[in-house]
Amino acid sequence: MELFWGKVVKSINLTFIANLVNFALLLYLLKRFLYKPALDYLDKRRELIASRMEKARMAQEEAERLAAQREEELKKAFVQAERTIEEARARAEEIVAQAKAQAKAEGARILESARREAAKERAEMENELRRAYAELAVMGAARVLDREV
Structure with a gap:
């Protein structure tokens, strides 16, 4: 085992150590300038999407x-x-009912007026007939008296 360890130690040289330091430095720089900004961008994007989804839900x-x-x-x-x-x-039914009632009342008034007018004319005709009968009776009596005299 000592033999193997000795070979490993001999093979580690300055170039290997420099490569190891460079690799560590590269990991640090990538983490600081690429990985962290990328994660920040993804977080901001996630928040933006979440806020838009919330706004869409509220709008809905x-x-x-x-x-x-x-x-x-x-x-x-x-x-x-x-x-x-x-x-x-x-209201229309009420107006129609009122109009019917008014028309009925107006018809009754006109009918009553016509009846009164007819009764008045009948009375006048009866009076005229009585006068005419009286005149005929007087004329008939005058003729009868003229014949007798």
């Missing part, structure tokens, strides 16, 4: 909330529209 939640709110407002608008239509329909 806001969109869903607004859609639900819009849907609720539409339902309220439809209910209000139905209520307004129903009120208008009821």
Whole structure:
């Protein structure tokens, strides 16, 4: 074993030590100037992606909330529209009923007026007929008296 160790010691020379130092220095420099900035960049990128995902999630939640709110407002608008239509329909029925009542009252008034007018004309005709009968009776009596005299 001593023989083997002696050969190893003899083969380690200054070049090997310089290469070992260079390799260690290279590892240190790579870690400091390449590996650490690369990890920092990846961390920043991960944070950026996470923040964008959070913003997207929040935007999605806001969109869903607004859609639900819009849907609720539409339902309220439809209910209000139905209520307004129903009120208008009821008002129209009320107006039609009032118009029918007014027309019926007007018809009854016109009919009553026509009846009174007819009764008045009938009374006038009866009076005229009585006068005419009276005149005929007087004329007939005058003729009868003229014949007798």
